[in-house]
Amino acid sequence: MVKKAPLLNEDFGIGGVTTRVRPHAMGDDLHTDTMVLNLGPAHPATHGTARVSAEISGEKIINADVEVGYLHRGFEKMCETVDYNQVIPYTDRLNYVSPLINNVGWALTVEKLLGVEVPKRCQYIRVVMSEISRVCDHLTCLGASAMELGAFSAFLYLVQAREYLWDLIEEVTGARLTISYTRVGGVKEDLPKDFDEKMKAAFAGVRKHLLACDGLLSRNRIFMDRMCDVAIVTRDEAISYGLAGPIARASGIDYDVRKAFPYSSYQDFEFEVPLGTKGDNYDRFYVRMVEVEQSLRICEQAMAKIPQGPISIRDPHIVLEPKEEVYKSIDGMINHFELVIKGVQPPAGEVYMLVEGGNGELGFFLVSDGTGKPYKVHVRAPSYIHMGIMKKMLIGNSIADVVPIFGMINMIGGECDR
């Protein structure tokens, strides 16, 4: 195939912003030329490395080119070289704002291939941790977008709210950002004893700060003027471009993986899925606001009826034996060595498993050839697919809208570029 140069790539320059005047066809003396403005890849407002070359006429963007891939580090190739449990630390680095959802997604994929189901307590723990992660994801997105529109105090409130949750996550998993909490067939450790009380205290803090930000932003005249009716995505466009998650729901698509294809006992919980009506930036913002509250609700329900029991399946070919067995019995030691050296050995086959990530449907397509390492892994990364519509959203809007549009797409470099 002929290598086609990107549309506006001839304007690549050195330094932050390069401009070049393109002579207008009419050639009259009035300044009617269009100009190419290059934003990124290391622009402070593009939290993530993506480049936008916008052809502008005055303030208005008349054509744009979006380039991703600056953070590509070969996730899928790396997965082919390690065993199934060793992939879990790599999944942390996909969507690093909500790493637990990626962990859960990968563990569920391998478990589906193995044909096992984890105990109920483990499923509930995974739900709680996924939802806390989702809240962190939404809070980061909302806070960063608010900051980029000048509302710095809202950013501080929301990051403080996220801090409560990160403390909670640290309590459970021992890490704040790259967590690697799940294992194939279970989770690493049980919840601490006083988790319920600490969670309630943290959620009270989150709710307090969220309420403050709702007051600061949701009906703020300046904020609404910037967000309302900007970059409208209709329902049909959203379907055609394959959008999922909060962005798709802002356009009125009633699709949520947790409702449509419940995994890990999501059918046990009562929660609502907010839908926008217009599909503009404000809807995308507000859907996330509402979803935070729903996620907190799910966590509280899960903690109210979490059953006692084991946190992982007892199969020595899938999960490591408890340490007492390893040190005290010969069988336990053999099983431990077998599993560490050979890894989990699922049957040959192809499996697709989907979970609701922070940005939408996160899917893992896994091909196994029956050995201890995956033959092929493909990640259906929502951020990558959402970047496909960005060009369409930009055209017709002004330069100042680039940043809020990009913020509401919530592109996470690690997930987009893998």
Place this chain on the structure above:
Amino acid sequence: MFLIKVTRLNQHEFSIFRGCRCTVSVSNIENLSELIKTKLAGMQISLSVEFDHLVLTINKKDHQVIFSALKNDQDLGFNYLVSITAIDWLDKKDLRFEVVYHLMNLKTLYRLRVKVAVPEEDPTIDTVLPHWAAADYLESETWDMYGINFRGNPDVRRMLMYPEFEGHPLRKDYPVQGKQPRVPMRYPEVRNTALDMIRSPLVQITNKKKLESRA
């Protein structure tokens, strides 16, 4: 709670839906399987179920007809393209690559995996861009990673790798720690203006006591 208000400001209304719609069940897959058999009668297809997922394997020559039927048929109505990728079966020389499409119908929540085998000598397949706009990025990625050509897609380019990259990294014969040749300077005619900046001379830090004694 404070946030759940169905009606907000005049122009912004939110609807909220609750309850489960539909889950993947055996009957769901059977229904879809029967539907596809009747709709695609006369085509060379094979259907199988793998891990609760219906898999449709088709021939390369029927690609356009079948995809347009899957998208445009009223009962099938696969309006949502989930993902496109490929599998490299290095041992199968005649049909080395398998392009894998995941489709979904948002109304009935039917899910389908379509697989098309393409040979190594001519890894070309028709684009599905007219049916789903999401195919643009996904086909670009598949070309970038596997070297599958998508006939009819005007803007297939290196999405994740850089334009000068040689080879296709997810192919099984691409080494895990492969080295790439160095990229020559892309725009040598563009002058680096940073070099023209005049450096201010370094400020000499003199001894404080000396200064005082001089004074």
